[in-house]
Amino acid sequence: MLNGGINLHIPDGFIPIAQCLVYYVILIVALYFSVKWARSNLDEKRIPLLAVLAAGIFAIMSMNMPIPFGTSGHMVGGALVAIVFLAPEAAVLVFTVVLLIQALIFGDGGITALGANVLNMAIIGGFVGLYTFKGLNGTIGKYPAAGIAAWLATVIAALACAIEMGIAGTFPMNIGIPSMVLYHFFIGIIEAVLTVIVLAALDKFRPDLLAWNAGDA
Amino acid sequence: MEQKDIMLIAVAVVICVIICVLSPYIASGDPDGLEKSAEDSGLAEDFSIEEINGIPDAIFPDYAFADNPDSQPLQIVALVIGTIVTLAVGFVVATVVKNRS
Numbered sequence: 096m097l098n099g100g101i102n103l104h105i106p107d108g109f110i111p112i113a114q115c116l117v118y119y120v121i122l123i124v125a126l127y128f129s130v131k132w133a134r135s136n137l138d139e140k141r142i143p144l145l146a147v148l149a150a151g152i153f154a155i156m157s158m159n160m161p162i163p164f165g166t167s168g169h170m171v172g173g174a175l176v177a178i179v180f181l182a183p184e185a186a187v188l189v190f191t192v193v194l195l196i197q198a199l200i201f202g203d204g205g206i207t208a209l210g211a212n213v214l215n216m217a218i219i220g221g222f223v224g225l226y227t228f229k230g231l232n233g234t235i236g237k238y239p240a241a242g243i244a245a246w247l248a249t250v251i252a253a254l255a256c257a258i259e260m261g262i263a264g265t266f267p268m269n270i271g272i273p274s275m276v277l278y279h280f281f282i283g284i285i286e287a288v289l290t291v292i293v294l295a296a297l298d299k300f301r302p303d304l305l306a307w308n309a310g311d312a
Numbered sequence: 313m314e315q316k317d318i319m320l321i322a323v324a325v326v327i328c329v330i331i332c333v334l335s336p337y338i339a340s341g342d343p344d345g346l347e348k349s350a351e352d353s354g355l356a357e358d359f360s361i362e363e364i365n366g367i368p369d370a371i372f373p374d375y376a377f378a379d380n381p382d383s384q385p386l387q388i389v390a391l392v393i394g395t396i397v398t399l400a401v402g403f404v405v406a407t408v409v410k411n412r413s
Contacts, residue, residue: 103346107367133409142406143317147324149402154328154395157335157375159344166348167340188409192402201394202370253345266350274349282345301320 103171103256104197104204105211110263118210118259125187125218132184141180144304148176149189151293153196156203160285168282173216174224174248175290178241179297181306183221190217211259215252224248237307238291245290246283253279325399332391336384 110118137145152172159167176186194212197203204212224244231240257275261268294305302308372390373381380386 105346130409130412133406134412137406137410139313140317142403142410143313143321145406146399146402147321150328150395150399151324153398154331154335154391157339157391158331159339161340164348167344169339169344188405189402192405193398196394196398196401198370199368200371200397201375201390202373203375206367256346257349260346260349266352270352271349274352275345278345278348301316304320 103212103215103252104194105208105215105256105259107205107207109205109265110208110211110259112207114259114263115207115210118208118214120210121218122191122210122213125184125213126191129184129187129191132182133188136180136182136184140304144179145185145189148172148179149192152176152189153193155289156193156197162278162281162285164278166278168278168285170286170289171216171220171249171252172286172290173220173252174228174241174245174286175293176217177221177225178228178244178290178294178307179305181225183218183225186217186221186224187213211256215255215259219255220248220252223251232307238295241294242287242291246287249283249286250276250279253282321399325395328395328399329392332395333388335391336387 152170155170155172157169159169161167173186173190176189177183179185190213191209194204194209194216198206198209224247227244227247228237228240231243234240235243253275254272257268257271260266260271297305298308369378372378372394375387375390375394377383377386377390
């Protein structure tokens with residue numbers, strides 16, 4: 096992102112190489128399932144949708160918004176992609192593309208940390224987002240459910256990042272966990288608002304693109 | 313591709329370009345969540361637990377031109393290039409994974 100630095104994007108050097116490899120193995124397994132998912136679920140209109148979401152997430156990640164405590168944050172979008180397609184596999188594909196481009200061309204997030212970054216933002220963010228949404232959708236309605244899902248996905252992804260930093264020895268969990276969770280408590284509110292806006296806009300102008308309108312929700 | 317899908321891409325590109333144009337001017341320069349957490353725990357900003365060799369330099373480090381990192385118009389150019397590249401790569405990857413049998 097501009098001016099700031101790393102956010103949930105773990106840079107090179109924060110995680111020892113041996114641990115990076117473990118996260119890469121998780122990434123490869125996730126990509127295997129995602130490619131399988133894509134073969135049977137992507138079609139003529141969902142290919143452009145996936146590309147558009149990737150581009151939108153790339154752009155919105157540059158927009159750092161101030162939150163309390165002299166820090167800042169931006170939308171991530173893992174929950175959004177998972178809810179649009181009702182599939183965390185879609186988030187894995189989108190974030191692998193976005194994070195690879197950010198790491199290779201813009202030096203944002205490490206190439207060695209790619210596995211960990213996809214794990215946090217897409218796998219954890221996508222699963223937490225989608226299943227929170229599915230769990231709440233029936234009782235509180237789709238938009239409140241999507242908002243809470245996006246908020247929780249951000250906080251849990253931050254928690255995971257703090258735990259990974261602790262395991263890596265980069266910063267201790269007793270400080271990292273409360274800090275990351277506190278800051279992402281507020282960043283999650285930005286995430287929730289933007290997730291709901293994008294879902295509402297798609298539902299209004301292109302309801303055919305939302306998997307929840309296909310009766311899968 | 314149907315006309316409404318071309319429309320979707322066009323609208324998305326317009327929204328992304330607006331974000332890219334505004335970002336260098338309105339994005340907060342405050343440290344972000346991970347950075348601030350690293351500071352909270354006493355980690356220096358340029359801390360690196362290990363030097364990793366062989367990683368190529370970014371073409372646009374920190375979303376700017378390397379030889380003129382503070383130029384906001386050039387930051388916009390870098391962001392727009394990134395958005396278009398992401399759109400194109402996303403499209404190609406989605407098409408390839410769909411069609412690979």
